[in-house]
Amino acid sequence: xxxxxxxxxxxxxxxxxxxxxxxxxxxxxxxxxxxxxxxxxxxxxxxxxxxxxxxxxxxxxxxxxxxxxxxxxxxxxxxxxxxxxxxxxxxxxxxxxxxxxxxxxxxxxxxxxxxxxxxxxxxxxxxxxxxxxxxxxxxxxxxxxxxxxxxxxxxxxxxxxxxxxxxxxxxxxxxxxxxxxxxxxxxxxxxxxxxxxxxxxxxxxxxxxxxxxxxxxxxxxxxxxxxxxxxxxxxxxxxxxxxxxxxxxxxxxxxxxxxxxxxxxxxxxxxxxxxxxxxxxxxxxxxxxxxxxxxxxxxxxxxxxxxxxxxxxxxxxxxxxxxxxxxxxxxxxxxxxxxxxxxxxxxxxxxxxxxxxxxxxxxxxxxxxxxxxxxxxxxxxxxxxxxxxxxxxxxxxxxxxxxxxxxxxxxxxxxxxxxxxxxxxxxxxxxxxxxxxxxxxxxxxxxxxxxxxxxxxxxxxxxxxxxxxxxxxxxxxxxxxxxxxxxxxxxxxxxxxxxxxxxxxxxxxxxxxxxxxxxxxxxxxxxxxxxxxxxxxxxxxxxxxxxxxxxxxxxxxxxxxxxxxxxxxxxxxxxxxxxxxxxxxxxxxxxxxxxxxxxxxxxxxxxx
Amino acid sequence: xxxxxxxxxxxxxxxxxxxxxxxxxxxxxxxxxxxxxxxxxxxxxxxxxxxxxxxxxxxxxxxxxxxxxxxxxxxxxxxxxxxxxxxxxxxxxxxxxxxxxxxxxxxxxxxxxxxxxxxxxxxxxxxxxxxxxxxxxxxxxxxxxxxxxxxxxxxxxxxxxxxxxxxxxxxxxxxxxxxxxxxxxxxxxxxxxxxxxxxxxxxxxxxxxxxxxxxxxxxxxxxxxxxxxxxxxxxxxxxxxxxxxxxxxxxxxxxxxxxxxxxxxxxxxxxxxxxxxxxxxxxxxxxxxxxxxxxxxxxxxxxxxxxxxxxxxxxxxxxxxxxxxxxxxxxxxxxxxxxxxxxxxxxxxxxxx
Numbered sequence: 001x002x003x004x005x006x007x008x009x010x011x012x013x014x015x016x017x018x019x020x021x022x023x024x025x026x027x028x029x030x031x032x033x034x035x036x037x038x039x040x041x042x043x044x045x046x047x048x049x050x051x052x053x054x055x056x057x058x059x060x061x062x063x064x065x066x067x068x069x070x071x072x073x074x075x076x077x078x079x080x081x082x083x084x085x086x087x088x089x090x091x092x093x094x095x096x097x098x099x100x101x102x103x104x105x106x107x108x109x110x111x112x113x114x115x116x117x118x119x120x121x122x123x124x125x126x127x128x129x130x131x132x133x134x135x136x137x138x139x140x141x142x143x144x145x146x147x148x149x150x151x152x153x154x155x156x157x158x159x160x161x162x163x164x165x166x167x168x169x170x171x172x173x174x175x176x177x178x179x180x181x182x183x184x185x186x187x188x189x190x191x192x193x194x195x196x197x198x199x200x201x202x203x204x205x206x207x208x209x210x211x212x213x214x215x216x217x218x219x220x221x222x223x224x225x226x227x228x229x230x231x232x233x234x235x236x237x238x239x240x241x242x243x244x245x246x247x248x249x250x251x252x253x254x255x256x257x258x259x260x261x262x263x264x265x266x267x268x269x270x271x272x273x274x275x276x277x278x279x280x281x282x283x284x285x286x287x288x289x290x291x292x293x294x295x296x297x298x299x300x301x302x303x304x305x306x307x308x309x310x311x312x313x314x315x316x317x318x319x320x321x322x323x324x325x326x327x328x329x330x331x332x333x334x335x336x337x338x339x340x341x342x343x344x345x346x347x348x349x350x351x352x353x354x355x356x357x358x359x360x361x362x363x364x365x366x367x368x369x370x371x372x373x374x375x376x377x378x379x380x381x382x383x384x385x386x387x388x389x390x391x392x393x394x395x396x397x398x399x400x401x402x403x404x405x406x407x408x409x410x411x412x413x414x415x416x417x418x419x420x421x422x423x424x425x426x427x428x429x430x431x432x433x434x435x436x437x438x439x440x441x442x443x444x445x446x447x448x449x450x451x452x453x454x455x456x457x458x459x460x461x462x463x464x465x466x467x468x469x470x471x472x473x474x475x476x477x478x479x480x481x482x483x484x485x486x487x488x489x490x491x492x493x494x495x496x497x498x499x500x501x502x503x504x505x506x507x508x509x510x511x512x513x514x515x516x517x518x519x520x521x522x523x524x525x526x527x528x529x530x531x532x533x534x535x536x537x538x539x540x541x542x543x544x545x546x547x548x549x550x551x552x553x554x555x556x557x558x559x560x561x562x563x564x565x566x567x568x569x570x571x572x573x574x575x576x577x578x579x580x581x582x583x584x585x586x587x588x589x590x591x592x593x594x595x596x597x598x599x600x601x602x603x604x605x606x607x608x
Numbered sequence: 609x610x611x612x613x614x615x616x617x618x619x620x621x622x623x624x625x626x627x628x629x630x631x632x633x634x635x636x637x638x639x640x641x642x643x644x645x646x647x648x649x650x651x652x653x654x655x656x657x658x659x660x661x662x663x664x665x666x667x668x669x670x671x672x673x674x675x676x677x678x679x680x681x682x683x684x685x686x687x688x689x690x691x692x693x694x695x696x697x698x699x700x701x702x703x704x705x706x707x708x709x710x711x712x713x714x715x716x717x718x719x720x721x722x723x724x725x726x727x728x729x730x731x732x733x734x735x736x737x738x739x740x741x742x743x744x745x746x747x748x749x750x751x752x753x754x755x756x757x758x759x760x761x762x763x764x765x766x767x768x769x770x771x772x773x774x775x776x777x778x779x780x781x782x783x784x785x786x787x788x789x790x791x792x793x794x795x796x797x798x799x800x801x802x803x804x805x806x807x808x809x810x811x812x813x814x815x816x817x818x819x820x821x822x823x824x825x826x827x828x829x830x831x832x833x834x835x836x837x838x839x840x841x842x843x844x845x846x847x848x849x850x851x852x853x854x855x856x857x858x859x860x861x862x863x864x865x866x867x868x869x870x871x872x873x874x875x876x877x878x879x880x881x882x883x884x885x886x887x888x889x890x891x892x893x894x895x896x897x898x899x900x901x902x903x904x905x906x907x908x909x910x911x912x913x914x915x916x917x918x919x920x921x922x923x924x925x926x927x928x929x930x931x932x933x934x935x936x937x938x939x940x941x942x943x944x945x946x947x948x949x950x951x952x953x954x955x956x957x958x959x960x961x
Contacts, residue, residue, distance in 0.1 A: 005653065008668055499682060502680070502684065503686070504697065505670075505671040506672070506676060506678045507672075507746075508675075509672055509697070517697075518686055522688060
């Protein structure tokens with residue numbers, strides 16, 4: 001169909017939806033990023049063409065010893081003596097900002113892939129006692145405890161932490177361990193992100209037609225051979241999707257680097273430079289150049305994987321036959337692996353979240369473990385004006401963002417699902433899912449670059465104006481969290497046969513009336529669960545919150561207040577931040593409960 | 609004309625449908641009949657060509673401004689609305705007063721025999737009841753044109769026959785212009801005032817059911833409608849519309865020229881005969897006597913089906929079931945010359961055969 005022919009199918013409402021979606025994404029996603037990268041790119045071009053250095057260009061990135069080194073300034077493992085015990089320090093390397101970021105992301109992706117794959121295989125193919133417990137444990141790291149979990153892990157694995165205490169005092173070995181630096185970041189992120197791989201692989205495995213594995217078995221493939229030749233290849237799309245998200249999340253993470261004071265990574269460099277630049281009133285080409293690296297890596301991985309996954313979407317729903325999932329009881333070796341290796345590892349990865357809860361209710365944590373029980377921290381955060389302001393700011397921002405997200409996601413999903421403009425649908429699909437891959441810190445620096453200068457300077461969009469940054473924070477939440485709702489609504493639209501809408505229009509209902517009386521009521525549950533999901537993820541947002549959101553004290557969202565408590569050297573700062581994290585987790589659990597039980601929607605997880 | 613990619617979904621479709629007429633688009637799946645219907649409803653716009661309602665050009669009018677009402681193949685009853693709300697929808701859109709909506713909905717539910725079920729939800733209804741709700745929802749708005757897209761294809765055989773009688777009756781009562789799409793030729797015959805037979809996006813013949821059945825103009829129509837058996841041969845004599853064809857060996861069969869297209873002596877021709885037109889005794893009118901060997905005989909209750917070999921070609925013949933015929937024996941059957949239709953041989957024939 002030619003373009004002119006397709007345009008005939010548009011009406012005012014569809015046009016409005018297209019314009020609204022494209023305008024919002026252009027103004028608050030594409031243009032700020034483009035504006036941010038234009039400056040260093042211009043300097044780079046100038047330097048390449050005329051050879052003169054007019055500003056910070058991408059070429060400087062490679063000659064800056066802070067960013068790139070051929071040697072490590074630290075030894076990965078160092079052994080020393082400490083009060084009669086051998087102290088093993090796991091520190092890791094430091095090759096400079098860019099190599100560090102890539103090393104950490106690669107190690108974290110490797111760790112999470114192995115653990116996620118093993119757990120997914122066990123959960124999808126075996127039936128055993130304690131499976132429910134394992135399922136719950138696997139969800140634990142997904143509970144949102146911004147920043148606090150990283151600090152808890154650091155405490156658990158320091159030389160005077162719980163693990164050294166157990167080895168030293170409980171078991172009685174003259175050995176202490178200390179995890180710090182790069183390895184600390186890797187440990188923290190691996191523990192936090194592995195369920196993303198697990199959930200993606202698990203759902204892939206559950207979609208494999210059992211007869212495909214039975215056929216392979218029938219032809220003589222068994223055990224590992226069967227896994228390697230059939231199960232694993234068919235789960236690769238899920239594996240790739242999960243691994244890509246982990247890689248991107250790792251590069252973007254701020255909690256780990258801040259907790260361990262491991263500042264030579266891209267995320268922290270961008271963060272600290274934005275903080276410094278706030279005072280000057282502009283973000284320079286240096287932050288822009290760093291953000292370009294972060295953005296380019298993330299987008300390359302995201303679109304590369306997305307393409308790969310779409311090429312590998314095998315039609316696995318074969319016709320006929322019975323669909324009995326292949327679950328069986330594990331044999332002896334299998335049981336040993338499940339109970340002695342996998343289960344302890346999972347308990348271990350759930351410890352930060354458990355630790356956050358315990359911390360929030362404990363009097364002090366000055367020795368190896370938290371001590372005493374108290375509700376004082378909750379009482380004191382609820383009396384603290386900063387916390388109250390942060391909490392109400394977060395609720396307010398998230399509520400406004402969720403409202404905009406609902407309209408935006410409905411518009412972009414509806415257009416992508418129903419319009420006849422093939423190219424537009426593809427572009428819109430690409431733009432509306434890309435925020436999953438775009439690091440929040442890149443968005444934050446883009447916002448500061450674009451909205452502090454002409455023509456936005458001193459308008460209500462300028463974060464440095466008298467209006468403060470709150471509106472930008474809301475819009476950042478909107479753009480960053482809309483994909484969660486868009487996916488749920490899009491999935492719902494594919495279940496609603498287009499004939500329902502045609503029947504309404506055929507009887508004289510306009511597009512708007514059809515939307516209001518047919519589409520929205522039929523999609524109600526999807527819209528509601530998408531909105532709830534977007535809401536809770538908005539509250540837990542960190543990257544934009546601690547940068548743009550922290551510019552004006554009275555406008556800080558809760559996560560920025562939490563970071564202040566953790567890094568401000570405050571008395572019982574950890575316990576107070578943990579108490580705030582508990583508030584967020586309770587909200588999250590409530591929303592998961594509502595979407596699962598009342599709305600009967602599967603908890604939408606994070607993937608490509 | 610309507611194109612999807614490089615495929616012509618509907619081409620050279622020219623129809624003139626009269627007010628109050630029950631008009632059917634008949635053809636195999638993928639022939640373009642549903643696309644044509646959707647163009648009339650406004651869900652598709654043609655790449656070229658026009659659609660008129662009376663004198664008004666509605667080619668690019670939005671579906672909600674056309675005043676058609678459609679019954680969908682899968683009914684498309686809104687699951688979140690009761691039967692009443694489903695049926696009342698079109699009237700509410702038209703902003704009629706509440707009491708009038710209520711009166712008209714109950715009236716139309718009476719008409720389709722669903723009075724008393726107005727508070728049910730679609731999922732609580734049987735397939736036949738859902739079908740009636742869909743019909744009521746379309747009828748209640750008194751549309752300029754009623755469009756039915758294979759409305760009976762999801763029902764079982766018995767219900768299908770009952771529903772088609774009801775649809776016909778209601779259409780007669782309301783005298784509503786109706787366009788019906790189906791692939792079932794028996795359904796089309798039984799229900800329509802006129803039928804358009806379509807294939808590969810083209811309309812091959814438009815006429816009354818009798819026209820289509822007895823006077824097919826085209827070999828596709830002749831073979832698609834009813835059962836038929838074919839013989840191929842060469843024209844040896846042509847006299848006005850009477851043609852004699854040599855089908856091989858000594859066998860010569862006379863028939864009636866069916867197509868307008870010219871055919872002359874020496875041309876390849878195809879004979880189309882309905883198996884039920886054969887008789888075992890000579891009929892009163894001019895006839896052909898055809899001798900062949902019975903290869904296979906199958907008793908089917910109301911008739912016996914034979915496969916006969918005539919001049920090395922197969923012939924399907926239905927005869928009186930009381931007549932006993934032994935496979936392998938020589939046998940003579942008769943057919944009226946007027947019941948043998950002669951078409952020029954074309955590529956299409958091979959496809960159909």
